[in-house]
Amino acid sequence: MQEQGDISQAQLAEKVGASAASCWRRITKLEDAGVLTKTVRLVNADAIDKGLNVFCQVRMKSHDPAARHDFETFIHSYAEVLECYSMSGEWDYLIRAVVGDVREYEALLMEGILTHDAVLTSSSHFALKAVKYTTALPV
Amino acid sequence: MQEQGDISQAQLAEKVGASAASCWRRITKLEDAGVLTKTVRLVNADAIDKGLNVFCQVRMKSHDPAARHDFETFIHSYAEVLECYSMSGEWDYLIRAVVGDVREYEALLMEGILTHDAVLTSSSHFALKAVKYTTALPV
């Protein structure tokens, strides 16, 4: 289901060698346990001109909880930011953003991310190619 | 659909203020055009003990196409590696891997990634928290 989210329980049952009813019970249990979460439809980034992946490392001026929380809420408001992680080490945050071109990224960085009060420095790195991208966790 | 991949066309129609038939036609067109790709089910990483995100930067010994291609195929074989990008700048690749704990990552790195002939160096960075994670591209 991680690879084919729209598979029917009947097909799934055949694939795993169980009954449809058994699949239904297991899926329901996993949903209730919060293991299986939402179903999403993936979009081809190149097809909608968002094929450029940029990674942005951010260092904060202050590490106090309020500033961090404010920055995290702030970063959530940017649709171009698909991923953001609070990091150990020299950089406080690592962001993955998708844009159509470098100009678009410049705008996101200069008029967006860097305008936040708590941000001290940033360092951007551009992906030349997405070698692998999957949402499926191991087993 | 990027946020709710299992929405029915009837619900979608109501949401966007169009008919179900119209939705069906548009979806079919986007699928045929390769814009809408597969539907996937997301899994709660913490629930299956894969809640630790690690970023690994890799530098290659050689930059020749054969070595790169071989490494990229190699990296595809690791289920823990969810994302891998060929990068500009000082590092050749950036990898995001999910593991249960640091021990598990040590094994992936030492017995996996670093065993590849073309790899020169690597640098790993651990995420303390996933602040934002979405698969939905902007608009």
Added chain:
DNA sequence: TAAAAATTGAAACATATCTTTCATCCATCC
């Protein structure tokens, strides 16, 4: 402005879908 082309919505259609029920099977525990 008039003709042509494309898009739309409503309804009908056929089908696939999830969900429940029930009897059976298996494993476990006292």
Added chain:
DNA sequence: GGATGGATGAAAGATATGTTTCAATTTTTA
């Protein structure tokens, strides 16, 4: 070893689903 609890599969049931058709409307083209 018998009884209890849990899991299983097959079938039935009700419903929601995708897909097509057709007439009407809108947009484009000449």
